[in-house]
Amino acid sequence: MRKVFDKSISVEGTGENLHQLRKSLGLRVVEVQRFLGLSSVQAVYRWEHGNCLPAYEHLLGLSALYNCSIGVIFRRS
Numbered sequence: 001m002r003k004v005f006d007k008s009i010s011v012e013g014t015g016e017n018l019h020q021l022r023k024s025l026g027l028r029v030v031e032v033q034r035f036l037g038l039s040s041v042q043a044v045y046r047w048e049h050g051n052c053l054p055a056y057e058h059l060l061g062l063s064a065l066y067n068c069s070i071g072v073i074f075r076r077s
Helices: 011-024 029-036 042-048 056-065
Strands: none
Touching (some): 011 042, 029 042, 029 056
16 A cells, blocks of 8 residues: 555644745735635645645645745654
């Protein structure tokens, strides 16, 4: 069976990273939402509060918006 999720990734820590990256660029949550084409800001808040991880396509968009690699977004446990 193929491993789908690396359990060493901290969902909460990744959320903190996402929050810090957004704030460091002076972006508002609504700007991230619009850039990613999301229907509401709730997904961005869930990611930043460490409730869940973004889907792969959103990780690609976030890495482009924040001008960093996907590896920088994730925080290991």
